[in-house]
Amino acid sequence: FLQHLHKVLCCSGIDLHFLHKEFDKVPMFMKTAPEEIDPMKHPELAAIQSIIHDDDRPLEEQAESLKDEGNDYFKENYKKAIVSYTAGLKKNCSDYNVNAILHTNRAAAHFHLGTVLRIFPSLDLMIFVQYSDHLKALIRGFLVDLCNGVHILHKPMLKLLYLWFKRAAGRDARKAKVKEKKEHSEREALLAAIKERGIQLLMTHQRPKRRSDSEDDGGSCRAMAGLDLDGLCSTEATGVKVFLDEQGIMHWPVLFLYPEYQQTDFISAFSESSSFLDHLTLMFGEELPPWDINRKYSPQNLQLFFEDHEKESLHQVNPEKPLITILQHKRCFIKAGTPSFVILVKGSPFCEKFLSERKTQLLTHSLHQST
Known part of the structure; x- marks a missing residue:
């Protein structure tokens, strides 16, 4: 079919190069998407994007959509992922968890690109720690900043580091307690099974008492x-x-x-x-x-x-x-x-x-x- 169509177009005198350029303007037939979408140059693509990121929707939903878009780009194009994550942050939504993910994912994209920059531009992110589970990722971002020569070890950062280590110590203590409880339960079950079977144990320092x-x-x-x-x-x-x-x-x-x-x-x-x-x-x-x-x-x-x-x-x-x-x-x-x-x-x-x-x-x- 395509060969027949190509033959018909050639016979009709249509400029195939011009036709390909026109097709590239249609989102359905685009081979590659532009780095930045200009509504004047690509009105159809801008319209599709506006549907995805409808300004009438709540800011939280817009930021969530941009986060998902960035995650899709992250698999193939870190630069486009950064653009999406940045756009999501510009929404200034009230969902601290989404903002934390946008920051940390953008930092990860910069890390893979080897970009030397200030990953977290504001220490106001301290507030994210209270509402999200991304403290470890935030600390990693700060450490990337340190590796890039950005010295941020002042009072707020030290407070954040203290909080991180405190949480880590508490988590390790809880894990150790759970492990100890499990081992104790297993020992008790084993001991009960040995007693139930009437099996006699003799320790190395013990000799059985002589009896008739x-x-x-x-x-x-x-x-x-x-x-x-x-x-x-x-x-x-x-x-x-x-x-x-x-x-x-x-x-x-x-x-x-x-x-x-x-x-x-x-x-x-x-x-x-x-x-x-x-x-x-x-x-x-x-x-x-x-x-x-x-x-x-x-x-x-x-x-x-x-x-x-x-x-x-x-x-x-x-x-x-x-x-x-x-x-x-x-x-x-x-x-x-x-x-x-x-x-x-x-x-x-x-x-x-x-x-x-x-x-x-x-x-x-x-x-x-x-x-």
Whole structure:
């Protein structure tokens, strides 16, 4: 169609250059808008602008429209944005928030252009601080002035700086208080969950009081009453702690000990609902650890034990049981917030020697105690 139109126009003898110039005067066909709109040269464009910025509207609405226009220009043309923001400020509307935005946005446009000028021409903007949330932006504008060599550190400016730092300090204090309250609430929820599960914690400086088996049940309940979370942190370098997830499932840092090779494995988040076999299958699957040179550590060949710190004995663990079942065993005390388990190769010479030197509760008896 355009090619046909061009051919018809050429045949009719119309000057295409003149036609293009005439089209450029029509706002709908303008390729670029003029820097400044002269009503004498561009009456149609001036009419459109007057519709947008109708002088009959309240000053607040006019300033708001110029602010929005400046924001649109800001994406592509900082100079035009400055013109719009300045026009908005000239309206002298009573909305301090809009005026503050016009000032700060104009300052941002000048900053991107690298313009050296007085960003805030009047310290009367102090009043904006009382009615708007743009104190930080105002301070940045003043700092830009300082960088441009405009020295404005007199009494009103110092007062404004003092107010800014005072607000910042108050905000930081409130954030710290909210954070502390949240952490306290999480600690209380975790402590309640540990008590509810009947899990016993043993701090590094504490040893469980010796008691007879008949006293175990009552003693465990009394121990729960005095439970706290001080020092409930992994002794590993990571400092990982037990935590509750959004579903209320507890995850523990767990340490596996391999005394035969003096090696360890650290699991940072062992779900209480996961079994030991789940982890052992992953850890000793197709790729065995480099220290297992004889390839003895396969899941079906392993025996697990936890240590009874009071009676200095070992209790065998059923690897198919979930972690929570073992932690609820009345002879299981969690030291420094990290359950630890000894792993041996069943029937190996080292295993037989290691167990012969220690009191050992076999799996059947250990499971009977836990019920």
